[in-house]
Amino acid sequence: MPDVYKQSFKQNYSNNIELSIFNCGLERCAPGHTWGPGIRDHYLIHLVLSGKGTFHLNGRTWELSPGDLFLVQPNQLNTYAADTQQPWEYCWIGFNGVCAHKLVGLLPFSDTEPVHHTENPEAIRKAMEDVYLSRGMQPENETAMVGYLYLFISALMRERNERKPHASNSSNQYVLNAIKFIQFNYSHDISIDDVAKSVGVSRSHLYRVFMTNVGKSPIDYLTEYRINEACKLLRAGNLSIAEVAISVGFFDQFYFSRVFKRAKGVPPSKYAAQQEQQNAAQEEPELSVAQS
Template sequence: MADVYKQSFKQNYTNNIELSIFNCGIERCAPGQTWGPGIRDHYLIHLVLSGKGVFEVGGRTWEVSQGQLFFARPSQLIRYTADEQQPWEYSWVGFNGACAHKLAAQLPFTDDSPVHHTHDPDGMRAALANIYSSRGLQPQDEAAMVGYLYLFIASLMKETSAGKPHTASSSSQYVLNAIKYIQFNYSHDISIDDVAKSVGVSRSHLYRVFMLNVGKSPIDYLTEYRINEACKLLRAGNLSIAEVAVSVGFFDQFYFSRVFKRAKGVPPSKYFAAQADAPADGPDHQ
């Protein structure tokens, strides 16, 4: 049997709160070597390079072998054990951060299927090796590791998309895509026609799915989003009303003031003072 070994790196501090590497490495396990049962406080992906073992989560057990990845979410009770005759060798990466949940939701793993057979084991192995080889304690090392992590996640996302049947998007997915478009483009001179075009539906269909899923029309959502962003800028207090208007996609200051007053009950010029005088019953809805 090949020699047992472990090479690993653990990060004790992060400059990147959006996405950060918790740990990474490569290991050839001893026969029957196990971790758990226990929980992690981060997302964890293993790629089996050779051999095999079992992964237990949610009271169920999966056999995992070469070319397969297994995935654990934070706070799940898990255990993984190397086979007695053919113990596995694997690479892994653990990650967390503010956007980790959103990224994890787009990977080819579910609670019912936490194991995935990759179409490109060599590419996945190289991606994980790049993360580990970029390890270090300097900010530039962390930036490189996170960059390679994004590339690894992107490769998994491609396999997620490839594994899905080519069916029409659900109404909720249209809405999510439209909301993303609005959040990235609200400061520009966009129309609802632009939003509908960005997600590949007609304006009337977009209206119907918004009313069904959000309870308001797309134009009302766009306007509300812009006004709430304007409130943040007004509270910061370092921009004029005209500058705030342009910053959130209103290129007519007087029209902005009318829309703002209709939404918030006071004109933007009085908003900050009105906030200061309001009873302390919670933050303004954003």
């Protein structure tokens, strides 16, 4: 058997609260080497490179071999152990952060199935090793490590989508992706054709799934979103009507005024004046107390 080794890097402090790497490394374990039972305070993903081992979680046991990945989530009591005859060699990445839970939910793991077999172990191994090879204590090292972590996560996302193609192509997912596109691009001169193209469906199909899932057409949703954003800007009172119109994707002020009045019952100028009056009325009691 090749010599036992362990190469690891542990991050003692992180400036990145969205996604932070706790540790990463590669190890060829001694026969029967065991971790646990215990819990982690972060997410931990292992990829088995060679040999065999077992993973125990929630009363179940998985026999693992090369190409298998297993996920440990925070506060899960688990144990994993190298085989006594063919001990495994694996690499791992431990991470956490505000975005970690959401990202892990898009990976090919679940609470009941924390093990995934990759059909492309070399690519996944390289993605994990890139994280380790970028290690260091300087800000540029941390930035590179997190960047490579995102690429690793992206590779696993693709495997999930390839294995479950219908999960990402449901009508609900089309709508969610379209809404996200609108929220990021409403201030630009976009059309519903642009929205449909961004999610990979025809305009007519986008209309049908919007009516089914949202109860309104895509153009009505886009217009409503723009008008609601315009209301926020008008309430702030820092911009002219023309500036508000352009800021929410209307490049014709008069058309903006017509659409706004149809949606809110008053033109934007009157809406802004009403907001000023309401703000002034809310401030008057404080002024009167101060004067007394």
